[in-house]
Amino acid sequence: MRRRSIVLNSLIGVAALAASALIGGASSQAASDGGMAPFDPAHAGGTIKLVANAAAGSLDPKINYTGQYWELYQASYDGLLGFRYGDGKASFQVVPDLATALPVMSNGGKTLTFTLRSGIKFSNGQPVTVADVKASFERIFKVSSPTAGSFYNGIVGATACLAKPATCKLDQGVVVDAKTNKIVINLTAPDETIISKLAVPHAVINPASSPAKDAGTTPIPTTGAYMFKSYDPNKSLIMVRNPYFKEWSHDAQPSGYPDQIEYQFGVTPTAQVTAVENNQANWVYDPIPSDRLNEIGTKYATQVHVNPLTAMWYLPMNVNIAPFNNVKARQAVNYAIDRAAMVKIFGGSQLAAPVCSFLPPNFPGHVDYCGYTKGATPDKPAKAWSAPDLELAKKLVKDSGTAGQAVGIVVSDDDVNKQMGVYLQSVLNSIGYKATVKPISGNIQFTYIQNTKNKVQISVTQWYQDYPAASDFLNVLLGCASFTPNSDSSINMAGYCNKSFDAQMSKAMSLGLTDPTAANKLWGQLDQQVMKDAPVAVAFTPKQLDFISSGTKNYHFSLQYKMFVDQLQTK
Amino acid sequence: MISFIARRFSAMIFVLVSISILVFLIFFATPGVDPAARIAGRNADQQTLMQVRHSFELDKPLPIRYLSMMRHLFVARDLTSYVNRGAKVLPQLSQAIPATFSLVIGAAIIWLLFGLIFGVLAASSKKKWLDPTISFLGIVGVSLPVFWLGEVVNLLTQSKLHGSVFRWVPPLGYVGLSVDPWQWFLHLLLPWMTLAVLYAGIYVRVLRSEILVVMSEDYIKTERAKGASEKRILYKHATRMSLITIVSLFGLDFGALVGGYALLTEVVFGIQGVGKLTFDSLQNFDLPVIMATVMYASFFVVFMNAVVDVLYAVLDPRVRRA
Numbered sequence: 074m075r076r077r078s079i080v081l082n083s084l085i086g087v088a089a090l091a092a093s094a095l096i097g098g099a100s101s102q103a104a105s106d107g108g109m110a111p112f113d114p115a116h117a118g119g120t121i122k123l124v125a126n127a128a129a130g131s132l133d134p135k136i137n138y139t140g141q142y143w144e145l146y147q148a149s150y151d152g153l154l155g156f157r158y159g160d161g162k163a164s165f166q167v168v169p170d171l172a173t174a175l176p177v178m179s180n181g182g183k184t185l186t187f188t189l190r191s192g193i194k195f196s197n198g199q200p201v202t203v204a205d206v207k208a209s210f211e212r213i214f215k216v217s218s219p220t221a222g223s224f225y226n227g228i229v230g231a232t233a234c235l236a237k238p239a240t241c242k243l244d245q246g247v248v249v250d251a252k253t254n255k256i257v258i259n260l261t262a263p264d265e266t267i268i269s270k271l272a273v274p275h276a277v278i279n280p281a282s283s284p285a286k287d288a289g290t291t292p293i294p295t296t297g298a299y300m301f302k303s304y305d306p307n308k309s310l311i312m313v314r315n316p317y318f319k320e321w322s323h324d325a326q327p328s329g330y331p332d333q334i335e336y337q338f339g340v341t342p343t344a345q346v347t348a349v350e351n352n353q354a355n356w357v358y359d360p361i362p363s364d365r366l367n368e369i370g371t372k373y374a375t376q377v378h379v380n381p382l383t384a385m386w387y388l389p390m391n392v393n394i395a396p397f398n399n400v401k402a403r404q405a406v407n408y409a410i411d412r413a414a415m416v417k418i419f420g421g422s423q424l425a426a427p428v429c430s431f432l433p434p435n436f437p438g439h440v441d442y443c444g445y446t447k448g449a450t451p452d453k454p455a456k457a458w459s460a461p462d463l464e465l466a467k468k469l470v471k472d473s474g475t476a477g478q479a480v481g482i483v484v485s486d487d488d489v490n491k492q493m494g495v496y497l498q499s500v501l502n503s504i505g506y507k508a509t510v511k512p513i514s515g516n517i518q519f520t521y522i523q524n525t526k527n528k529v530q531i532s533v534t535q536w537y538q539d540y541p542a543a544s545d546f547l548n549v550l551l552g553c554a555s556f557t558p559n560s561d562s563s564i565n566m567a568g569y570c571n572k573s574f575d576a577q578m579s580k581a582m583s584l585g586l587t588d589p590t591a592a593n594k595l596w597g598q599l600d601q602q603v604m605k606d607a608p609v610a611v612a613f614t615p616k617q618l619d620f621i622s623s624g625t626k627n628y629h630f631s632l633q634y635k636m637f638v639d640q641l642q643t644k
Numbered sequence: 645m646i647s648f649i650a651r652r653f654s655a656m657i658f659v660l661v662s663i664s665i666l667v668f669l670i671f672f673a674t675p676g677v678d679p680a681a682r683i684a685g686r687n688a689d690q691q692t693l694m695q696v697r698h699s700f701e702l703d704k705p706l707p708i709r710y711l712s713m714m715r716h717l718f719v720a721r722d723l724t725s726y727v728n729r730g731a732k733v734l735p736q737l738s739q740a741i742p743a744t745f746s747l748v749i750g751a752a753i754i755w756l757l758f759g760l761i762f763g764v765l766a767a768s769s770k771k772k773w774l775d776p777t778i779s780f781l782g783i784v785g786v787s788l789p790v791f792w793l794g795e796v797v798n799l800l801t802q803s804k805l806h807g808s809v810f811r812w813v814p815p816l817g818y819v820g821l822s823v824d825p826w827q828w829f830l831h832l833l834l835p836w837m838t839l840a841v842l843y844a845g846i847y848v849r850v851l852r853s854e855i856l857v858v859m860s861e862d863y864i865k866t867e868r869a870k871g872a873s874e875k876r877i878l879y880k881h882a883t884r885m886s887l888i889t890i891v892s893l894f895g896l897d898f899g900a901l902v903g904g905y906a907l908l909t910e911v912v913f914g915i916q917g918v919g920k921l922t923f924d925s926l927q928n929f930d931l932p933v934i935m936a937t938v939m940y941a942s943f944f945v946v947f948m949n950a951v952v953d954v955l956y957a958v959l960d961p962r963v964r965r966a
Contacts, residue, residue: 127924131729138685217696222689235691286699289730306728307736307916307924337817339924340914343795344816347802353815513676516929519686521676549687561681562688 107163182263208281265585269540329639396475438596759847785845794912
């Protein structure tokens with residue numbers, strides 16, 4: 074997953090934030106195993122006001138693919154499975170939601186059997202039936218959901234549905250029985266991540282009567298604690314309590330506290346901060362502007378929460394054109410970049426941490442290692458990154474025979490990314506290249522750098538997890554299947570396709586079905602192995618800074634969907 | 645006369661069509677702008693990408709795409725955004741127009757009021773210090789960039805002094821006149837004043853110099869010779885004559901502001917007007933919205949120009965033959 078515009082940038086606010094970061098999550102109460110404390114009616118009521126610069130597009134849960142709305146969907150929509158309401162690693166746990174239990178796996182992992190809970194109603198009063206479940210899976214294809222071909226292509230019948238969405242039928246793939254409430258999902262091949270894929274919003278259950286096209290701004294009935302009352306992307310999004318909701322699983326869909334959740338759009342980031350300081354709003358969506366970090370870190374320190382994100386900022390290098398078709402040139406970049414300097418540009422050590430590993434800290438399969446730091450090599454990595462090694466980088470460039478070549482660095486045109494670009498330019502120049510920075514609009518940079526037609530050599534971009542599985546990083550970003558020349562949708566920006574690495578990833582994925590621990594160990598090895606080839610240079614892992622108003626209590630953070638909006642209390 | 649009007653208005657249609665074609669071509673000539681992948685979503689499968697491309701008619705040749713967009717905009721009136729999928733463009737525009745009108749009309753009343761009072765005062769005052777002081781303040785008003793002034797106003801009223809003097813100031817944003825007239829007034833008061841500062845400065849200076857020019861005209865001397873009072877000369881003759889300039893200036897400024905020039909004020913104060921809509925759509929590369937707002941703004945400008953031309957023709961027969 075990818076986040077939208079980044080305007081965070083500060084050197085001033087850092088010291089102040091250092092103190093406030095410590096209190097992250099301090100005001101929250103949690104059950105001992107990381108779950109939510111039982112619902113307390115005494116704190117229910119009131120309105121939570123959220124402010125953002127812009128809306129995040131279609132409200133259709135099968136279409137929307139932004140962290141901004143996924144954060145709201147967890148309180149409104151439900152799939153057969155869902156991510157747990159809880160703090161820290163507990164939030165990565167998949168729990169039964171509309172299904173009574175986790176699926177029974179049979180047929181070598183190709184058949185998943187669920188039982189639908191009975192007695193649950195949609196927010197329009199209709200009961201949730203197995204027919205709705207089947208229709209919801211077909212709707213993924215009918216509306217051309219962004220992940221239809223990447224997450225759900227393994228369902229039997231999906232191939233035909235992808236080719237002809239209008240007539241999509243999953244009679245073999247999703248078999249339901251209205252009498253017993255049984256649902257059987259058949260896959261063409263076992264998939265170790267299917268549990269997570271069934272828990273994300275694109276797999277939620279909507280009424281069978283939902284339109285067979287993107288519903289856009291028209292809300293679709295929900296099953297969760299809240300429903301959407303109105304949506305105008307230029308003004309506001311309003312959520313109210315779902316009158317038909319009764320808590321059936323405290324872990325998957327607990328009762329929420331506010332009576333209403335209002336998202337106001339069109340507020341500049343600096344005005345958002347002011348609104349929260351004045352108690353006119355409860356929470357700021359956009360990154361805090363650099364000139365406000367100092368004041369919120371000092372005067373409002375108790376209202377700041379900093380949490381790690383399972384994400385990375387990285388530099389894909391095009392392995393198919395000069396100079397980065399030479400492995401030494403790519404390794405040179407890895408040695409040369411000062412990750413601490415890039416962290417500083419991003420906002421300082423409280424908002425990010427330097428890393429060299431592909432899998433971010435806290436993520437399945439992550440191993441603490443760095444092959445590209447002073448005194449280390451990819452074969453003999455250090456525990457962590459400490460300093461760049463410019464001498465070695467210069468030598469590698471010289472040995473590669475690419476010295477003196479022109480390199481274009483394509484970055485988004487916001488302040489932070491432009492500064493990153495200028496910094497990289499100075500680094501590349503110092504190791505022997507003739508670098509230029511090419512800033513382009515943040516809205517098209519992400520698709521621009523994917524298309525081989527644009528001949529991008531190196532760029533700066535980010536990747537945020539979709540679900541907690543190593544394959545969501547390694548296989549999605551570096552697999553052969555993710556590389557499509559001449560297409561704007563070719564997420565493997567480095568154009569890296571290594572058949573033997575692909576085969577090993579397949580092995581790790583099938584191992585995940587039977588032995589997740591061993592599989593994650595293998596992923597950790599694959600991470601180190603692929604970084605020897607250095608198709609990318611990983612720079613740092615960012616953190617999430619949430620700023621809430623003084624009267625807002627019960628802040629909880631999910632590694633999967635970020636803040637639990639519906640658990641905030643104003644009373 | 646009728647043929648002149650017909651010619652003038654057909655020229656107006658031609659200009660509008662040309663503008664729309666230009667906007668369309670410039671958009672698709674931008675490198676990397678193809679909206680299909682952005683609409684389809686991150687890491688979309690190639691088949692999904694194709695479906696999206698097909699459903700948004702992006703696989704058709706440019707002229708067909710252009711005609712289809714014009715049909716959706718003007719005939720079917722159901723053009724939808726590329727970014728906020730499913731959001732129809734025309735309702736967005738029609739909802740933004742009242743906010744912009746509220747902002748511009750309120751600001752216009754303030755700047756006309758200030759412009760007139762201080763313009764006349766500066767031109768007529770016997771006190772030696774008054775004229776340079778007003779002129780100086782006018783210059784200051786003209787020189788203050790509206791986005792800077794707006795941010796300073798926000799800093800004081802929303803942040804630094806919000807706890808004391810400015811406790812009454814509501815949060816940024818816009819409340820419809822029909823929703824709550826008092827809140828509408830409160831929300832717009834500071835934006836009005838901010839936007840009016842620049843124009844008040846201009847109008848004070850223009851009116852002052854116009855009055856001084858008129859005061860030296862022969863017919864004023866005649867009036868004085870006839871024994872009319874200075875007050876009557878100033879108000880009945882000099883100011884009234886000078887207002888002609890002000891009125892034509894006002895027509896142009898008002899048209900431009902309604903067409904989207906109030907953008908900076910709208911962005912700073914979070915008012916969801918036409919300017920902000922244009923700004924957001926340009927940032928998002930949202931062609932349908934860009935097209936609608938550009939057509940709306942150019943319609944205002946071109947239409948006002950056509951009306952002025954026709955009025956000139958009414959006044960001056962020589963124009964009709966040109």
